[in-house]
Amino acid sequence: MRLATWNVNSLTARLPLVLEWLEAHAPDVLCMQETKLADDAFPAAAFRALGYVSAHHGDGRWNGVAIVSKVGLQAPECGLASEEDAHGCRVIGATCGGIRVYSVYVPNGRSLDSEHYAYKLAWLARLRAYLDERCDPSSPVAVCGDFNIAPADTDVWDPAAFEGMTHVSEPERRALAEILGWGLEDVFPRFHPDGGVYSWWDYRGGSFHKGYGMRIDLVLLTQVLASRCRSLEIDRDARKKSPAGHKPSDHTVVIADIDWEA
DNA sequence: ATGGTGGCCCGGCCA
Numbered sequence: 001m002r003l004a005t006w007n008v009n010s011l012t013a014r015l016p017l018v019l020e021w022l023e024a025h026a027p028d029v030l031c032m033q034e035t036k037l038a039d040d041a042f043p044a045a046a047f048r049a050l051g052y053v054s055a056h057h058g059d060g061r062w063n064g065v066a067i068v069s070k071v072g073l074q075a076p077e078c079g080l081a082s083e084e085d086a087h088g089c090r091v092i093g094a095t096c097g098g099i100r101v102y103s104v105y106v107p108n109g110r111s112l113d114s115e116h117y118a119y120k121l122a123w124l125a126r127l128r129a130y131l132d133e134r135c136d137p138s139s140p141v142a143v144c145g146d147f148n149i150a151p152a153d154t155d156v157w158d159p160a161a162f163e164g165m166t167h168v169s170e171p172e173r174r175a176l177a178e179i180l181g182w183g184l185e186d187v188f189p190r191f192h193p194d195g196g197v198y199s200w201w202d203y204r205g206g207s208f209h210k211g212y213g214m215r216i217d218l219v220l221l222t223q224v225l226a227s228r229c230r231s232l233e234i235d236r237d238a239r240k241k242s243p244a245g246h247k248p249s250d251h252t253v254v255i256a257d258i259d260w261e262a
Numbered sequence: 263a264t265g266g267t268g269g270c271c272c273g274g275c276c277a
Contacts, residue, residue: 205265
């Protein structure tokens with residue numbers, strides 16, 4: 001099972017690059033965030049042409065999450081079973097090849113004194129409560145997406161530059177730890193214990209070329225999957241303009257290879 | 263230097 005996650009920053013703008021990447025890397029499942037599409041505008045046919053079935057949850061110009069799969073897609077579920085989350089279009093779940101997969105787009109938070117930051121923390125608490133109520137940590141579950149949290153200082157190019165900022169604050173890291181405490185593992189450190197590998201770089205100021213990035217796109221697995229995970233790679237090349245000239249998202253793709261027969 | 267870049271969709275918001 002090859003499982004990938006990518007914040008595409010508009011699927012309309014990114015579709016050629018996403019399709020090109022899918023053909024080259026052939027994941028079984030790709031989770032996407034920030035499609036910025038309404039459901040009826042989701043390009044399901046373009047994915048179907050490559051052998052992928054899809055599920056999308058979006059209502060227009062903000063947010064929007066999707067899962068595409070070539071190992072089946074059952075019991076799609078939008079939101080965290082509450083009106084507020086359904087409106088935000090930040091979660092979609094589906095069973096693909098026997099794994100319950102969630103594609104999540106955690107709120108950004110903007111700044112520590114913002115009401116959006118309080119919303120981010122509350123949203124993360126609801127995600128934990130959802131897992132408690134609706135999922136079994138002894139079963140195969142993968143929660144993938146843009147968490148807008150760098151789990152450790154080694155996940156940030158310069159921790160000093162982020163003092164007092166979102167993405168690295170203790171309350172956010174505690175909220176993520178609560179989610180992991182349910183029974184999920186961020187499998188990245190198994191393969192890259194020293195960190196220094198990032199999934200997002202600001203578009204501004206040449207951040208990508210300077211190495212000014214953060215690892216905020218995560219693959220979280222329950223133990224039955226984490227123990228079978230054979231690699232976790234971040235495809236830095238997908239953050240570059242493609243040979244065909246397609247422009248990149250500000251995030252790149254995270255890929256997990258798991259010994260799991262769909 | 264209160265900028266910078268990119269996407270939404272066309273003036274300002276959001277990341």
